[in-house]
Amino acid sequence: MSARIDVVEGASERALRIARALIAEVEAADGVSPVSDQALLAAAQGQRALLLFTDRGDADRGSREAGADLESADPVAVGIVGQGEVDLAVRPAARRRGIGAAALAALLSRADGDLLAWAHGENPAAEALLAGAGFAPVRSLYRMALDPALLPDDGRDPLSLPAPTDLRLRAFDPARPADAAAWVRANAAAFATHPEQGRITESDFALMRDEPWFDADDLILLAEASGDELAGSTWIKTVRDDAGVECELYAVGVRPEYAGRGLGKLLLDVTLARMAQHSPDRVSLYVDGENERAVRMYEHASFTVDSRSRQWARPASSGVDDTMDA
Known part of the structure; x- marks a missing residue:
């Protein structure tokens, strides 16, 4: 399935508020945050790029300056890329429509060198998406809980x-x-x-x-x-x-x-x-x-493992075509 998306790039205060709201929605649905605090901090400081993705159906894929279309934006995904890392969160209602693959391709097109990404929690869909983009698992992270x-x-x-x-x-x-x-x-x-x-x-x-x-x-x-x-x-x-x-x-x-x-x-x-x-x-x-x-x-x-996440890595020489149609 293919998806056509528009990209609003830039970490204005409004863009960050929209991104945080979408991330909170994903966390409420999945039980784990899809984006680290460090990634958001880096985006707020301009050290990484913040991208909001909107689904434009059959409209041509485009890119806008930060804030140009935020008043009416209802993003289906948010991504952060830079400093050798990429983060992506897709709104639950927008999944299984190719949005994730299209957004990941847009993020990877803005990245150079070796890359790291997380699949948070038990998330086979995210792991399949990363594997298809040339990533391989390299590290695990446990969420532990205490009564x-x-x-x-x-x-x-x-x-x-x-x-x-x-x-x-x-x-x-x-x-x-x-x-x-x-x-x-x-x-x-x-x-x-x-x-x-x-x-x-x-x-x-x-x-x-x-x-x-x-x-x-x-x-x-x-x-x-x-x-x-x-x-x-x-x-x-x-x-x-x-x-x-x-x-x-x-x-x-x-x-x-x-x-x-x-x-x-x-x-x-x-x-x-x-x-x-x-x-x-x-x-x-x-x-x-x-x-x-x-x-x-x-x-x-008395803490017990509540969920497991995995970090994935992609070498710069992966040879995967990031311009694939999602």
């Missing part, structure tokens, strides 16, 4: 949990510029080998703190008692919507020089105690499937 009833119920303050004498637990302070810089340094060190998390800059971090879900009390720092540097941190993303309250363990990390001291377990205990204060309906986290040590730690805390 909220298993969160600690003793009402303890997460900041009061016992930490080593040379360290102290405290919440992130937005009024202290040193906190932001210290978190970025500690995060980069803790995730030095992670392809997404370890690349967060101070500008990225500032945009993340502008997100409506951000709560400074949900970002807990394990700081050196004698200064501003951090040994590690844990960050909870708490989202409240019509479906209730979900707490996601957004990022927890320990600097390599502090490894072997049980700080990962301490920060996980801090995380669960803080989550309990929100009385969530859902508790989740994402972890690389190949990170067996972390998976075991979360399983020991």
Whole structure:
């Protein structure tokens, strides 16, 4: 089946709002977000291209400048491409009409070099689409869930949990510029080998703190008692919507020089105690499937694998024709 699409390219504020709304619609239908927060941040900063796709039926395929047709746009898909990655989300009602293949071809026509893409959750259609475009699976990501009833119920303050004498637990302070810089340094060190998390800059971090879900009390720092540097941190993303309250363990990390001291377990205990204060309906986290040590730690805390996603890669020399008629 072929599909004819128009493309509106550009990350204006309105385009980003439309994209986020479509992504939220897909997440509500599929149970997992089709686009990473990092991809949206990069698009908002102009580091990656944001494309909205509209179905024009038999109309000629075209391309418009950002915002030119947004007033009447009812996009059927949204894509982000750049920095060696491609993301695509197709509205559930528009699937099985060739929209995905047409949109992916448009995204690939704007990309050079090796490419990475995610098929989020159990998604045979997305994986078939990527395989047909010359991608092959290279990495797995687990979404793990915890029964909220298993969160600690003793009402303890997460900041009061016992930490080593040379360290102290405290919440992130937005009024202290040193906190932001210290978190970025500690995060980069803790995730030095992670392809997404370890690349967060101070500008990225500032945009993340502008997100409506951000709560400074949900970002807990394990700081050196004698200064501003951090040994590690844990960050909870708490989202409240019509479906209730979900707490996601957004990022927890320990600097390599502090490894072997049980700080990962301490920060996980801090995380669960803080989550309990929100009385969530859902508790989740994402972890690389190949990170067996972390998976075991979360399983020991009674998390179970809820879904599996796979990252796919396509070398620049794949030889696949990206101009295929979808």
